[in-house]
Amino acid sequence: MARGDPDRTFDVVIVGGGIVGAMIAREISRYLVKTALLEKEMDVAGGSTKANSAIIHAGFDPEPGTLKASLNVKGAALYPGIAGELGVEYTQSGSLVVAIGEEEAPVLEVLLERGKRNGVAALEIVGKDRLFRMEPGLSRAAVAALFAPSAGIICPFRLAIAAAENAVCNGVRLFRDCAVTGVVLEGSRVKGVETTRGFFACDYVVNAAGVHADEVARSAGDDSISIRPRRGQYHVLDKAHAGLVTRVVFPVPTKVSKGIVVTPTIDGNVLIGPTAEDIDDKEDTTTTEAGLADVVTGAARLVPGVVDALPPITQYSGLRAVEKSGDFVVAASPVVSGLVNAAGIQSPGLSAAPAIAEMVLEILREQGLKTPPNPGFNPERKTRRRFAVSSDAERDIAASARADCGHIVCRCESVTRAEVVDALRGPLGAVTLDGVKRRTRAGMGRCQGGFCTPRIIPIVAAELGVRPEDLLKNEPGSRLLGGATKAAGARDGGSEA
Numbered sequence: 231m232a233r234g235d236p237d238r239t240f241d242v243v244i245v246g247g248g249i250v251g252a253m254i255a256r257e258i259s260r261y262l263v264k265t266a267l268l269e270k271e272m273d274v275a276g277g278s279t280k281a282n283s284a285i286i287h288a289g290f291d292p293e294p295g296t297l298k299a300s301l302n303v304k305g306a307a308l309y310p311g312i313a314g315e316l317g318v319e320y321t322q323s324g325s326l327v328v329a330i331g332e333e334e335a336p337v338l339e340v341l342l343e344r345g346k347r348n349g350v351a352a353l354e355i356v357g358k359d360r361l362f363r364m365e366p367g368l369s370r371a372a373v374a375a376l377f378a379p380s381a382g383i384i385c386p387f388r389l390a391i392a393a394a395e396n397a398v399c400n401g402v403r404l405f406r407d408c409a410v411t412g413v414v415l416e417g418s419r420v421k422g423v424e425t426t427r428g429f430f431a432c433d434y435v436v437n438a439a440g441v442h443a444d445e446v447a448r449s450a451g452d453d454s455i456s457i458r459p460r461r462g463q464y465h466v467l468d469k470a471h472a473g474l475v476t477r478v479v480f481p482v483p484t485k486v487s488k489g490i491v492v493t494p495t496i497d498g499n500v501l502i503g504p505t506a507e508d509i510d511d512k513e514d515t516t517t518t519e520a521g522l523a524d525v526v527t528g529a530a531r532l533v534p535g536v537v538d539a540l541p542p543i544t545q546y547s548g549l550r551a552v553e554k555s556g557d558f559v560v561a562a563s564p565v566v567s568g569l570v571n572a573a574g575i576q577s578p579g580l581s582a583a584p585a586i587a588e589m590v591l592e593i594l595r596e597q598g599l600k601t602p603p604n605p606g607f608n609p610e611r612k613t614r615r616r617f618a619v620s621s622d623a624e625r626d627i628a629a630s631a632r633a634d635c636g637h638i639v640c641r642c643e644s645v646t647r648a649e650v651v652d653a654l655r656g657p658l659g660a661v662t663l664d665g666v667k668r669r670t671r672a673g674m675g676r677c678q679g680g681f682c683t684p685r686i687i688p689i690v691a692a693e694l695g696v697r698p699e700d701l702l703k704n705e706p707g708s709r710l711l712g713g714a715t716k717a718a719g720a721r722d723g724g725s726e727a
């Protein structure tokens with residue numbers, strides 16, 4: 231192990247707290263390996279992980295022989311178990327790739343064969359009659375579809391937060407608001423990382439920095455990775471339109487993306503999108519009028535009823551980290567010993583993340599990392615069933631034990647005061663309003679926080695010990711209410727877990 235301040239000395243440093251870094255951290259925490267997870271933002275799951283289609287893909291889309299294909303299929307198979315262990319809702323909804331018009335139908339055969347070669351189970355092509363029974367809202371121009379029963383839907387940021395929290399509970403140390411500015415070498419071997427919070431010594435660096443992974447690798451002298459962002463924009467439709475589809479509905483794919491999807495979300499909304507726009511700015515998650523119009527056109531081609539479900543309750547966009555090879559890069563650096571890259575993790579990276587984590591661990595072992603089992607490892611995350619999905623009986627029991635379990639603060643999403651408080655107190659407590667929102671869904675409903683934000687601010691401020699006017703939305707300086715002094719507080723970023 232590298233020497234130095236024992237509090238800043240680790241076997242492994244993971245750069246980036248997205249779903250990939252969080253799953254890797256959890257996987258490593260099965261072993262007695264001193265590990266730090268460093269995230270530049272004030273919370274985990276703020277990159278691509280918070281803004282995608284939230285689909286666990288079955289795995290028929292990637293080209294056979296690619297890492298995307300093998301890790302997608304392997305990862306998807308791990309999801310039912312992992313979601314159960316982490317207490318994150320997951321539904322195996324199945325997916326349909328729908329051919330609109332006879333001319334698209336041959337593509338389904340190609341995807342079916344590809345899926346079989348990738349090892350996807352139970353794929354079948356369904357004809358018109360069954361298709362319309364399965365999804366009555368589909369366009370009458372639909373002629374057939376590829377049905378993949380193993381596809382699913384999940385909340386990607388609740389999942390990543392849960393995985394990181396479970397890793398922390400099993401001994402990983404998480405540092406937020408801690409950007410890695412460079413990998414430090416001794417000769418051609420990793421010695422540590424320089425960060426905005428000082429130096430961390432380590433023997434191994436796992437680079438899971440999303441769209442910035444090429445920059446992290448380059449800082450170590452590894453030029454092998456080149457990433458360009460590909461933006462995808464979405465509309466989120468109100469829960470009143472939840473009946474539009476019951477499964478993930480794809481068009482036939484294009485060369486660069488799986489096309490504009492109409493999908494139910496795990497929380498009961500309908501999501502339509504994404505676009506696929508190659509851009510240069512790695513921070514540009516704006517939405518555009520043209521992009522959002524394309525989303526509606528694409529979605530309405532599959533499910534005409536989406537037009538009547540507008541306006542959406544909100545819109546967003548996310549950035550795919552597209553590597554020049556077009557595939558995932560999950561490999562030891564070709565030039566730096568001790569550096570392992572998990573880069574270019576574009577779609578289906580959410581689906582593949584648990585399998586990427588297993589692969590990274592294997593590579594670390596090949597690089598010499600010792601992994602004695604962690605006898606205290608507990609895969610189960612302690613959670614309480616969310617009020618919104620609890621039965622009346624469960625709600626009564628919870629409220630009789632603790633009064634604020636029956637006190638609703640967010641009406642649209644049925645979030646209780648107790649859930650807000652717990653989101654701030656847990657092993658990976660939120661330190662911003664967005665952090666609370668992503669843990670609880672308060673503010674994610676039809677009114678987009680119009681009702682609950684003023685009710686939640688005093689709760690959050692009191693819990694964090696800051697003045698309401700110093701409370702941050704998501705990043706340093708993002709005060710919600712303005713105010714004269716810089717936001718401060720016991721847990722104003724830079725915090726460990």
Ligand SMILES: Cc1cc2nc3c(=O)[nH]c(=O)nc-3n(C[C@H](O)[C@H](O)[C@H](O)COP(=O)(O)OP(=O)(O)OC[C@H]3O[C@@H](n4cnc5c(N)ncnc54)[C@H](O)[C@@H]3O)c2cc1C
Nearest residue numbers: 246248250270277278279282283285410440462579580581
């Ligand atoms: C439009 C779109 C749709 C998608 N749909 C799906 C889908 O339906 N199913 C699916 O399987 N996949 C999907 N994906 C892909 C999936 O979202 C990604 O593969 C996945 O989120 C990548 O996770 P990550 O952890 O690699 O990256 P990120 O989530 O971006 O995490 C990287 C983290 O690293 C941090 N970081 C960066 N630089 C530094 C630094 N120097 N120091 C410290 N921290 C740093 C960032 O702040 C960030 O939190 C989609 C992606 C997009 C954009």
